[in-house]
Amino acid sequence: AVVSTQSGHYGRGNYCGKYIVIQKHVKWEQAKSMCKSFGLTFATVNSKQENDDLDLAAKLMMGADVDHKRWNETNWIWLGTTEVMHTNGTGSDVWEHHDGSPLLWEPNWDFKRQPDHWVRRGKEQTAVAFSRINTKWDDSFVWKKRPFACMCPDAACTTNIY
Numbered sequence: 048a049v050v051s052t053q054s055g056h057y058g059r060g061n062y063c064g065k066y067i068v069i070q071k072h073v074k075w076e077q078a079k080s081m082c083k084s085f086g087l088t089f090a091t092v093n094s095k096q097e098n099d100d101l102d103l104a105a106k107l108m109m110g111a112d113v114d115h116k117r118w119n120e121t122n123w124i125w126l127g128t129t130e131v132m133h134t135n136g137t138g139s140d141v142w143e144h145h146d147g148s149p150l151l152w153e154p155n156w157d158f159k160r161q162p163d164h165w166v167r168r169g170k171e172q173t174a175v176a177f178s179r180i181n182t183k184w185d186d187s188f189v190w191k192k193r194p195f196a197c198m199c200p201d202a203a204c205t206t207n208i209y
Contacts (some may be wrong), residue, residue, distance in 0.1 A: 055203055063098065066090055066104040068124055069194045075174045076126045078195030090195025090196035091144040092177070093151040101126075101196060102182045109194065113179045123176040123185065125195035130162065130186060132171045138164045138171050138186075141176050162186035 049193065074144040082089045092098050115121050127145035130138045140162070142150040156162060157178055163186065164171055176193060202205055 066101045066196050068105045068108040075189035082197035083089040087197035088200040089145045090198045120193045122179045123193045126175045128175040157183040157185040
């Protein structure tokens, strides 16, 4: 069972951390809604330490072994962070969390030219996915189905989701 504690950290086995990774593959908006339905919030990462904590949660909840095919959707975890878009639909290179708060650190992006503002189906990549292979970030299309991370919205949170 996965259970949160009064400190807003989650336990599974010997893990007691900030993040919980859900293995179900869903689109970005579905992930956001599912976190809320669990009484949680979509995960935000604001430091290298939090990024490392998310990596640990992913390994414990999904296993340490990953398929080293870069674009296997299981290797990417949705985060609650998106790019602020200009009114013409192009990216601004400014990233904020789902609640409107700013991204407070400079994450390592997956490739030198990331985020790359790639457009497909008339839409630009706008959501952040976390790599289970190398803990780096990628800008991605919101319609991709991937696992996702949630966290407690405040220190008083207690909930059972399993």
